[in-house]
Amino acid sequence: MKKAFFTGVFVVMAACGFAQPLARETAGPGNGSAGSDTLTRDQRMAWWRDARFGMFIHWGVYAQLAGEYDGHTIGKAAEWIMNRGKIPVAEYHKVARQFNPVKYDPDAWVRMAKDAGMKYIVITAKHHDGFALFGSKASKWNVVDATPYGKDLLKPLVAACRKYGMKIGFYYSQAQDWNNPGGAVARKPTSEGWANPDSAKIDAYTAAHSGHWDPAQTTDSMGDYIDKVSVPQVKELLTNYGDVAVLWWDTPTGMTDAYAGKLHALLALQPKIITNDRLKRPDFPGDYKTPEQKIPKLSDLDGQDWETCMTMNGTWGFKASDHNWKTPTTLVRNLIDIASKGGNYLLNVGPTAEGEFPQPSIDALKAIGVWMKVNGAAIYGTKASPLAPLPWGRCTVKGKVYYLSVFDWPADGKLVVPGVKGEVKKASLLAGGAALKTASGADGLVITVPAAAPDAIASVVKVELK
Numbered sequence: 001m002k003k004a005f006f007t008g009v010f011v012v013m014a015a016c017g018f019a020q021p022l023a024r025e026t027a028g029p030g031n032g033s034a035g036s037d038t039l040t041r042d043q044r045m046a047w048w049r050d051a052r053f054g055m056f057i058h059w060g061v062y063a064q065l066a067g068e069y070d071g072h073t074i075g076k077a078a079e080w081i082m083n084r085g086k087i088p089v090a091e092y093h094k095v096a097r098q099f100n101p102v103k104y105d106p107d108a109w110v111r112m113a114k115d116a117g118m119k120y121i122v123i124t125a126k127h128h129d130g131f132a133l134f135g136s137k138a139s140k141w142n143v144v145d146a147t148p149y150g151k152d153l154l155k156p157l158v159a160a161c162r163k164y165g166m167k168i169g170f171y172y173s174q175a176q177d178w179n180n181p182g183g184a185v186a187r188k189p190t191s192e193g194w195a196n197p198d199s200a201k202i203d204a205y206t207a208a209h210s211g212h213w214d215p216a217q218t219t220d221s222m223g224d225y226i227d228k229v230s231v232p233q234v235k236e237l238l239t240n241y242g243d244v245a246v247l248w249w250d251t252p253t254g255m256t257d258a259y260a261g262k263l264h265a266l267l268a269l270q271p272k273i274i275t276n277d278r279l280k281r282p283d284f285p286g287d288y289k290t291p292e293q294k295i296p297k298l299s300d301l302d303g304q305d306w307e308t309c310m311t312m313n314g315t316w317g318f319k320a321s322d323h324n325w326k327t328p329t330t331l332v333r334n335l336i337d338i339a340s341k342g343g344n345y346l347l348n349v350g351p352t353a354e355g356e357f358p359q360p361s362i363d364a365l366k367a368i369g370v371w372m373k374v375n376g377a378a379i380y381g382t383k384a385s386p387l388a389p390l391p392w393g394r395c396t397v398k399g400k401v402y403y404l405s406v407f408d409w410p411a412d413g414k415l416v417v418p419g420v421k422g423e424v425k426k427a428s429l430l431a432g433g434a435a436l437k438t439a440s441g442a443d444g445l446v447i448t449v450p451a452a453a454p455d456a457i458a459s460v461v462k463v464e465l466k
């Protein structure tokens, strides 16, 4: 009763645009005393901390261009093509008129994520090009109104997630928007890769207009954009799709505390939701940090929750010319490395404009799934390694159980594990379950292992202490 009342109050306040007190308990030590009206951070974060592995999906109109414009490959990240190529708004809108993902099969997408061992999906509901993958009353620049496909892309994905027990989260570029008037532009130098005939004009305009390159982008102020587009769209996302597990903000260019406050207040619509740290720095830290394209060093960790997001090749959005795919070995070992440091891995797929995952992504997901099926216990629900860095691999722990993921199998059949304290109840291989002999040596626990590694990617030895 009381809870519903408070939620209602905050929603009304949000709708009226009041400056917001932070209704939710956010990051920070000594902040564990939320009242009975809000879930504690630990309660909201519990599923995410157990999950360890999720799928990022970058999908939108840019997939239609696949990294190329006017016969030129433009920039590195394909989802930035409009900005890097300084493509005019009207031209980019024409691309949307070809966007028709008739092969989109969200059921298959979710199954691929699930079979890979992923526990949540975060999809770009709106990226920096401002294109909404959902039907929106706040802007016509959305899949229903601006494309021949004409249907909400999120609804069936959410339904498939519910069917398979997958958590669903939305990425929303709250500040940066190159199509809806008033949206911010992260300042970047001149157009890249494409001999734009209007380069000189564009450069002059960009220099005078906070990075914008088309007058159509500046017919509203950013304040108007926040009120007319950002706030109503986030409200739509948090109202029309049932439980939303994550709101993944991005690039706070031009954000003020007042703008951020309006968006933050909407989170009351989803009392269980968690968010990342990109709404606005430093006053809206969210629930977890987001190192990008890199795995933090142990010395950089500060006890806060974190998630590394990473591409499988070199781009988030689909790019036809990028064949620089990471191997399954790299991807699995990244996941293990991340889990051994207490973080999550959000691994990206950039579907094509037709609605399919690129084949190399499908293959990688399958290979990861094969490993996870046998060795998932070394990942899910584990905590960071209490041991000093190990020369041959990584360690995760769950209570009195150590999971030793061996990358470099010992040639002499002896796996030496320094620093394990306590008596061993049982040691075994996750692959096949064979029991292993242990002894305590001068350098630590010594586990006798078979001559050949059971798994070329990583073999897991499970050690249960008494």
Ligand code: JFZ
Pocket (backbone or CB within 6 Å): 077, 079, 080, 250, 251, 292, 309, 316
């Ligand atoms: C952002 C986006 O611009 C990009 O397209 C993609 O969506 C990615 C996941 O996030 O890129 C960033 C954002 C922040 C940093 C670097 C790239 N950063 O803080 O270093």
